[in-house]
Amino acid sequence: MLKALYAYTEKTHPVDSLAGAIHTYYAARNSPEVVERSEQFGKAIAAKIFEWSKNDGGHQGYEQNFPIDYVRPVGTGLWVLL
Numbered sequence: 001m002l003k004a005l006y007a008y009t010e011k012t013h014p015v016d017s018l019a020g021a022i023h024t025y026y027a028a029r030n031s032p033e034v035v036e037r038s039e040q041f042g043k044a045i046a047a048k049i050f051e052w053s054k055n056d057g058g059h060q061g062y063e064q065n066f067p068i069d070y071v072r073p074v075g076t077g078l079w080v081l082l
Helices: 013-027 032-053 058-063
Strands: none
C-alpha cells in the first residue's frame, strides 16, 4: 500500500525493510501456510483500498496535503509554526 501511495519516489528501502522485519517476526511464530495466506490476504485488502482511493483522489494525496484556502486554528494548546 505504501509503495502504491508513494509511487513517485524510488526510496522504497524503508518500506521493504519494515515488510521484511514483520515477515520474519511472524514467520518464526506461525506455519508457512498461515504466513503466506495472511500476507496474500493483506495485499488483496490493500489493493482494494488503493483502487477505492482513486475515487476520491486519495491515491494522489501527496500532491496537495492541505487545501490552499486552509486557515490554521489559533488558540491555547494548538500547534504553532515557528
